[in-house]
Amino acid sequence: MSDIRAYEQPGEAGFGDYVQLLKPRVMSLVVFTALVGLLVAPVSVHPVIAFASILFIALGAGASGALNMWWDADIDAVMRRTKSRPVPSGKVEAGEALAVGLALSGIAVVMLGLAANLLAAALLAFTIFFYAVVYSMWLKRSTPQNIVIGGAAGAFPPMIGWVCATGSISIEAVLMFALIFMWTPPHFWALALFMKEDYHTAGVPMLTVTHGRKSTRNHILVYTILLVPVAVGAAFTSIGGPIYLAAAVLLNAWFLIGAWRIWRRDEAVAEADSYAVEKSVFRFSLYYLFLHFGAFLAEAALRPFGLGGW
Amino acid sequence: MAFRPEHEIHRRRFGRNLGVAVTLGLFILLVFALTVVKVTRGDPMQAFDHTVRPELAAPVEEGQ
Numbered sequence: 001m002s003d004i005r006a007y008e009q010p011g012e013a014g015f016g017d018y019v020q021l022l023k024p025r026v027m028s029l030v031v032f033t034a035l036v037g038l039l040v041a042p043v044s045v046h047p048v049i050a051f052a053s054i055l056f057i058a059l060g061a062g063a064s065g066a067l068n069m070w071w072d073a074d075i076d077a078v079m080r081r082t083k084s085r086p087v088p089s090g091k092v093e094a095g096e097a098l099a100v101g102l103a104l105s106g107i108a109v110v111m112l113g114l115a116a117n118l119l120a121a122a123l124l125a126f127t128i129f130f131y132a133v134v135y136s137m138w139l140k141r142s143t144p145q146n147i148v149i150g151g152a153a154g155a156f157p158p159m160i161g162w163v164c165a166t167g168s169i170s171i172e173a174v175l176m177f178a179l180i181f182m183w184t185p186p187h188f189w190a191l192a193l194f195m196k197e198d199y200h201t202a203g204v205p206m207l208t209v210t211h212g213r214k215s216t217r218n219h220i221l222v223y224t225i226l227l228v229p230v231a232v233g234a235a236f237t238s239i240g241g242p243i244y245l246a247a248a249v250l251l252n253a254w255f256l257i258g259a260w261r262i263w264r265r266d267e268a269v270a271e272a273d274s275y276a277v278e279k280s281v282f283r284f285s286l287y288y289l290f291l292h293f294g295a296f297l298a299e300a301a302l303r304p305f306g307l308g309g310w
Numbered sequence: 311m312a313f314r315p316e317h318e319i320h321r322r323r324f325g326r327n328l329g330v331a332v333t334l335g336l337f338i339l340l341v342f343a344l345t346v347v348k349v350t351r352g353d354p355m356q357a358f359d360h361t362v363r364p365e366l367a368a369p370v371e372e373g374q
Contacts, residue, residue: 014322015329048347052340115344 013096017086021069021097022062022104029289030061030157036293037161037176040239040300045165052115053164057157060108060124064153066101067132070094072140075202081195101132116164123163127156141203144210148223151184152177158293175234176296182227183289186220186259190282193217193262194275217263224259228252231292239296241309247295251288258284 034057038050045053069076069087077088086092105128113121135150143149158176163169192199192208193216199206207216231252235245258281265277302308358366 012319012322013326015326018326018329046347046351048343052344055340 013086013091017091018100020086021066021092021100022059023065023068024062026065026154027058027062029154031058032290033176033180033293034058034157034161036297037158037173038165039161040172040296041162041165042238043165049115050164053112053120054161056108056112056115057124057160057164059104060112060128061131061157063101063104063108064128064131066097066104067128068136070097070101071132071136073097075141075204079198079202081198112160112164117167119167119169120160120163123156123160127153127160130156141205144205144207146205147188148185151181151188154184155180172234172237172239175230175237176239176293178230179227179234179292180289182223182230183285185223186227186255187282187285187289189216189220189223190262190278190285193270193278194282213267217265221259221263224256228256234292234296236310238309239299241299241302243298243302243308244292244295247291251291254284255281255288 031054035054038045038053069085072082073087073094076082076085082088087094087097105125109121109125109128112124131150131153135146135153139146139150155177158180159169159173162173162176189207192206193213196208196213200209207219232245232248234240235248258277261277262281270278299308
């Protein structure tokens with residue numbers, strides 16, 4: 001490219017803009033949950049292989065984020081929360097995001113297959129497909145259940161981490177999957193309640209837009225009630241223990257109270273205090289997930305000293 | 311002849327190129343480390359290739 005053309009493009013992307021395509025904040029959650037899945041497995045993994053596995057799982061998640069940004073550039077441009085992303089802000093072309101997403105998807109899946117095992121690679125490939133095609137291209141714009149089903153994409157990383165170590169899927173991996181899967185709807189619907197204009201402007205059929213806000217509050221309560229047995233039940237498997245059980249009981253009680261407080265409010269009350277309860281439940285839901293997986297990790301870390309587990 | 315002052319866009323391009331170079335360098339190191347680990351973990355480094363290799367045969371236990 002000549003210097004003259006370069007000067008005509010003040011919005012040329014820097015390296016950081018390509019990193020932003022990979023949704024680093026989502027990647028950090030993926031890294032954490034996949035790492036926990038790998039570390040709590042009853043098989044020791046060589047540190048280099050563990051590091052490579054987590055890296056390629058994160059890269060796969062980042063690649064699906066880039067594919068999502070390519071596909072959703074039009075709705076990202078009209079939502080306040082997303083309009084500064086690299087594609088809608090004009091720093092990276094949509095085609096580049098597609099190329100980065102496809103290339104990194106291929107690299108991540110092949111390298112995970114070589115570093116860990118084929119089942120882990122297959123699960124990662126399915127996760128990328130699920131997030132980019134099933135969620136982004138299909139469900140997100142067509143059904144208010146988009147995040148319920150789409151939440152599966154975010155729930156796979158701990159299962160993939162577990163499979164990297166053990167080579168197979170077991171009840172523990174399924175429960176870690178189910179924990180994130182059931183947590184996603186109340187987490188996102190709490191966000192949707194106070195970011196209402198964004199989804200409405202973009203025409204994304206969030207539950208708040210299609211079924212109204214009262215129905216969303218009902219859904220948050222129901223999904224939180226369904227989440228509790230999954231979260232507490234994991235305490236009685238090989239990855240659980242008294243520390244996890246205590247943490248799960250407290251966190252789920254708190255989350256249930258939060259969901260109940262959201263459920264009994266109406267819009268007038270919520271508007272009056274600028275959605276204070278919805279915002280606090282949304283913030284708490286982040287700690288909720290982090291602390292559950294932290295408790296799994298604590299059980300695994302204490303097990304060699306005879307303290308973790310049952 | 312005086313050098314032209316460096317434009318901001320050149321710095322950004324340099325940053326991008328440097329980022330790609332460092333990423334590729336780290337990737338090479340990681341693949342090398344993975345190779346070393348996989349090869350030295352005691353996995354068999356020979357396989358059947360149409361010649362007799364007694365060292366690949368399973369050891370016969372006493373009394374069999």
